[in-house]
Amino acid sequence: MTLVRWRPFRDFTDLQERFNQLLKADMWKENDSNDFAMNSWSPSTDIYETKDDYVFKLEVPGMNKNDIQIEFNNDTLNIKGDRKEEKEINKEDYHRTERCCGSFSRSFNLPKNVDEKTIDASMKDGILELRISKKEEAKTRAIPIKIK
Numbered sequence: 001m002t003l004v005r006w007r008p009f010r011d012f013t014d015l016q017e018r019f020n021q022l023l024k025a026d027m028w029k030e031n032d033s034n035d036f037a038m039n040s041w042s043p044s045t046d047i048y049e050t051k052d053d054y055v056f057k058l059e060v061p062g063m064n065k066n067d068i069q070i071e072f073n074n075d076t077l078n079i080k081g082d083r084k085e086e087k088e089i090n091k092e093d094y095h096r097t098e099r100c101c102g103s104f105s106r107s108f109n110l111p112k113n114v115d116e117k118t119i120d121a122s123m124k125d126g127i128l129e130l131r132i133s134k135k136e137e138a139k140t141r142a143i144p145i146k147i148k
Contacts, residue, residue, distance in 0.1 A: 041100030043081075043128075047108070054114060054132045058106070061126030062099075068128065072116050077108045077130070113137075 043058040060068065060081065068081040085101040110132065118133035 041083075041102060042104050042106060045106065052134060054110065054134070056108070056128075056130040056132075058128040058130075059126060060123070060128050063126075063128075065123060070119070070121055070130065072110075072119060075110050075112060075114075077110055077119075077132070079106045079108075079128075079130075080104065 043060050045059075046055075046057040048055050056077070058079065060083070063081060063083050067083065068079065071078045071080075080103070082103045083101045113135050115133045115135045120131045122129050
């Protein structure tokens, strides 16, 4: 009978090695033949609620209002856009490219208490702000206490 040393973490070591090989694969390298890194982006979004509104703030630097489409359908807010690549500079002159360009699409499910007729969109300094009012009956209201 042959004795085999028990190595409980051997499978984890093999898994880590396989994962490292995956990260070294050509599909993850940045080069002109693979635009994966350049075409997959999504604007960072802050969402908060006030007494009267739901507020969405999306980072969309370098874009103008004609590059963005906003739709509301079945309690879902859909925001799509396309950030175009700068054409003035020859790619041979670049040392590094980190800003992403291409299309994006974001969808957010909203509660039933929004008033879809009062969606307000504005842009300032590369920030797209959407304000969606709550329906009047859904707004928080203070209830006074009567003293008897």
